[in-house]
Amino acid sequence: MSVPHKLVEVRDLKMHFPIRGGLLQRVVGAVKAVDGVSFDIYQGETLGLVGESGCGKSTCGRALLRLYEVTGGSILIEGKDIAEVNAEELRQMRPTMQMVFQDPQASLNPRMSVANIIAEPLDEHMKLSKSERQARIAELMDQVGLNRDFANRYPHEFSGGQRQRIGIARALALNPKFIVCDEPIAALDVSIQAQVVNLLEDLQDRLGLTYLFISHDLSMVRHIATRVAVMYLGKIVELAPRAALYSTPQHPYTQALLSAVPDPDPAIAANRHRQILTGDVPSPANPPKGCNFNTRCPKVMEICRQKDPEFREVSPGCFAACHLLNDDQNNKPGRVT
């Protein structure tokens, strides 16, 4: 990775869902699921996107493929703004970006055979003869480690891990460059999780894929991601290379999140200081004034309640949004340089 090439550039992405109320169903507010998110994804890397449930990570992933009409901001994929293009251009761009879904049971049409599911993108975007289509299906099934003889079976006949492989094969069908993995392992049991993650890594090596890996499993993200972004209440609070993020978390939220990761060694686990956040996540329909995290932050200051911290580069490659890390503040807890 000598010259990192930006495959995806997201700037100030906003995804608000209107809340309707009253007799006439007028818009009375908005759920700010994603509220001003900016990041880049480089060619060939895996960007992990972590956060607690409801923080907007799935919405962010779906907005990236424009499965929702975004409220604001721009999403450049290979230099084209996907948030702006019209329906036909969008259709032309679909092959470059695909998605793997969370629930493999729900993301496969129960009435279609595996061959037809995998071939759906082929039918939509390529004109293949019958035998070419068959060959491509077989190739894809080999790639994800499915037995070719299962091509005529239906999704309900497979286990969770196999279903997820079908979903991955479908995502790979058009040779995409960029795949959004929306919690692809959350619905699988632990032994299968490892298989699927290894498969994803394998495919990345072989096909040079770029992933946005959405997960709430911090250890899994540590395993697969090149860089990690932490989201809280619709905003990215910290984005850093994996090693830096896990060893020296900058943002108080990241610190709290990492302290919650269980340690397999009981000796270490017993002596560990867990930082427990109090209170609940505020409603995304009515976020607090100032920093989104100020209601729960253990190191909250006066300025946090007034001003929203800027998301900026605090050290090379590391971005964070916190007043503690601004240069005029000299008390930098948790910062080891």
Place this chain on the structure above:
Amino acid sequence: MTEPVRANTAVVPPQPVRVAPAPRSQWWGVWDQFRTHKGALAGLGFFVFILLAVTLGPLLWTIDPTFIDIRARNQGPSLAHPFGTDQLGRDTLARMISGGRTSVSVGLMAMVLSLILGTLVGVLAGYFKRLDGLLMRFTDLFLALPLLPLLLVIILLFRDPLRAAFGPETGIFILIVGVIGITSWMQTARIVRGDVLALKEREFVLAARSIGTPNRRMITRHILPNVLSPIMVSATLGIANAIITESALSFLGLGFPSDFPTWGRLLFDSTDYLQQYPERVMWPGLAISLTVLSVNYIGDGLRDALDPRIRGR
């Protein structure tokens, strides 16, 4: 699919590259499952028998259903008249055959019409949010109309122009099929809309959107196959409903002309003689109920057979 086992080869040749098995048409699977449903198979057998009887029957049983033999009136079953004769001496078997042709075709056509209308309205209302309110209020409007007075008005208004345009029998056939069709699609539409609303939010629809499947293929590929079960059920109930509505119309004297036999008309005519000749009510009654029952069984079997989750169990 099974490879011959080569047990004694010392040097195992590398496994030949197998291509994926050719896609077996899913209709074979459907048929295999359908065959395991005894009731459906019996229903299909009976329905085919009825269809053959009403289409090929007149070739074998050549008595004219309108031929009046006044001396042979009110006869019981005999070799010359296996089902007996009516009060004018017309052969009941011949009238059953000719009446069945009308009744079954009215049933099928009206069912198809109401199914198309209902599915179309239901899918459009469920899938396109913008059309939902409009189409559903339209459905409510139809549901709220009092059916029988509406039928009377429609028939009074359109009977004569249609008769003039297509001849008395075809004209009234079109009229009755149309009338039954456009007054019975609402249930289907409501059921289909509900299912489409739920399906639309499923992840596989989102997955298809991320692939770039356009709306029309989204509907035909993902939505319609998954709402097939409720459609099948309302289809089978629809046939029964149409046959019975046609009987009711004939019963009220609003259907086909009085000398034109249908099962409903036969039933109507026989009720006058219910006390003297009860068997005369039985034949059309039996034909109607058995046809309806067989169609319901077929629908039941078909619904199971079309669902891959049930198939192969």
